[in-house]
Amino acid sequence: MKKILFAVAILAVLVTVIVAVPSGKTNTEYLRIHIRADSNAAADQDVKYAVKSAVVEYLTPYLAEVHSKKEAMDTVENHLDEIEQVCDCVLSDNGFAYKSKAKLCREQFPDRTYGEVTLESGIYDALIIELGSGSGNNWWCVVYPPLCFVGGESNGTNSIVYKSKLMEIINEWRSHSK
Secondary structure: OHHHHHHHHHHHHHHHHHHHOOOOOOHHHOEEEEEEOOOOOHHHHHHHHHHHHHHHHHHHHHHOOOOOHHHHHHHHHHOHHHHHHHHHHHHHHOOOOOOEEEEEEEEEEOOEEEOOEEEOOEEEEEEEEEEOOOOOOEEEEEEEOOOOEEOOOOOOOOOOEEOOHHHHHHHHHHHHHO
């Protein structure tokens, strides 16, 4: 029985990897996130990364269980007010008077490479978070499939670590079955 479960888990991982790798198709399979700082001042850029960390931490438990882009979009849409509250709390805690605005929309993105994964330029569905005026440099990530990265705080591309909830579950299951 354990061998069958392990084989099913491996098959699920393979399917997840195949779905997560860009295939040159349309951009309809991705949900991106774009956090725009108020300005390019060092303090605004620093708080952008603090907001990014808080938003990723907030959304991860909700998005860990989604199995489609539609589910991811529905989940994000159902939490837009809470996302803004998370952002506004970080802004306030860091002494900023401006607020955030979170929305789901379709937006043009340029080519973007995350390590070995390149997303081609095009129009993507995205969670857009504007901090204050939203006119400063920004941070990008992919919400679905779950390609959000940690590390590389300077520009979002260095020291990339891929996170997979499915692999965490499989590794936990394997450690308990020994």
